[in-house]
Amino acid sequence: NAGVTQTPKFQVLKTGQSMTLQCAQDMNHNSMYWYRQDPGMGLRLIYYSASEGTTDKGEVPNGYNVSRLNKREFSLRLESAAPSQTSVYFCASNAKQGDDGYTFGSGTRLTVV
């Protein structure tokens, strides 16, 4: 099915471990985003990529890095996981700026112990 695919769906890490969350879209969208969702805080933007070859920091980028591998793929890396990074992570994409709503992936539930 067309859309945004995130892997893995669940992950448990120990403090200090690293991991990469993968995201791929097959809708030929230009822009891709990583958000985290925490109870009572809504969705907060971590990083985004307005187009292939560009990435920018969002509201909460500390502790994360991203790579826009190609137009389809946008990965999020945690270099040294911390308990504060326990969250649900969503990848999203859209075709054009501003007025085109996001298409979201189904999320990755990450627990750091």
Next chain:
Amino acid sequence: AQSVTQLGSHVSVSEGALVLLRCNYSSSVPPYLFWYVQYPNQGLQLLLKYTSAATLVKGINGFEAEFKKSETSFHLTKPSAHMSDAAEYFCAVSGARGTYKYIFGTGTRLKVLA
């Protein structure tokens, strides 16, 4: 800068009653506004969007929202709640054309009582 405030983190309605979820925004430029729905353990799904055309916007599943510039509001309504409407709802704002980032509200969890 843009911001969104959703009044009421939890709203309960009886099945068949009116659903009203409140969203107020702040924006220094004409905004784009969105409502998303999230069912348990799923991603967010676009319900409807306002992009400066008609001020009354109709979405999926019988929901609609009205953009009121004077009140800086974009409240979501549905005339008659159904059990399947139980979910979390998020309002989001995007700024000027060319702005990629959406700012999301903190969400309102809707409970529908039988």
